Amino acid sequence: MLSRRTFAACALCAAAGFLATGVEAQTPGFKRTLLKQTDGPVDGYTTIEMRVEIDPNATVARHTHPGIETGYVAEGGIELTIDGQGTFKLGPGDGFQVPTGTPHGGPNGPAKSVVISTYVVEKGKPLASPA
Template structure:
């Protein structure tokens, strides 16, 4: 139990840092953070809301990202080493661990993306690209 409480506090601090560093027009909300049966990993599910013309900025995650565009008509995903992807509601995407990427709402309506991440315990959900 002690380890679980300590881990939960660590996650809360990391999430607060990520949320506090967000830009206007981009809001990422953690919906779930769950320990997994895979050693040293946990699963995080988020909802990102992105206003028209706003970008997530180039960043990485310490684990894989599975994304689902829940709302919006023009969400551009840029993953280093791959051609740009233009997505709309109902589309999915995948970002390998530690890969620099970003997303931008290039449409006129708000975009909502559900992301699921399988990340290393003790690491931040997201880090700006170098």
Template sequence: MLPVAAQQNLPVATAQTQNIKRIPLQRFEVPGTAYETVIGIAEIGPNVSIGRHTHPGPESGYVIEGGFELLVEGEPPRMLKAGESYKISPHTIHDAKTGADGAKVIATYVVEKGQPLAAAVK
């Protein structure tokens, strides 16, 4: 779900990296702040687990095709399908697992400039 510039920070299991295609769309500064917005599309193959991770700022997304199970720590699992959106608070541990059809998602992150976009969590 991340643009190319941020791929190094994505906590994806090595064996599944080839199952996620990331398409960067835009990265821009939030005027008058120390933050930037990062927008990208992720095409996630069938039956893929992204891996538990956090972001230093909020994440929001919209499912374009397919669907996935969103697993946010402290919340019940939530199934999302095409046409639905989600948001995740900063520093919240979460994961996502696609089903048999995979998923295509557009995601937006707001992060402090110079900070990693994501951090893996065991």
């Protein structure tokens, strides 16, 4: 029998299915986990909260988002290059923002990193696309 909890988890996974993109496929050791998704802040957009885990010494392929990304490094350390802004060495407690459609990516440090990211993106578009 399918419990409500199992059904809710399956529904959440199905709703987030569009989030699996070429970026994750291109980046071994990179995993996004959906925390919460809500409509808005305006029509045609959705707000997505994700836990992003990056294995030691993995490199996140350059990619873009169809909206703004705001992130917070919870664990580890990353080197993030954002086109037009430069390269940043970020550690626990550091935050960053990536403008809509701006290519970004970079290598992780020697320890596993965890980043909490919030995306405000256009509905119906992939969360990320290779750049």
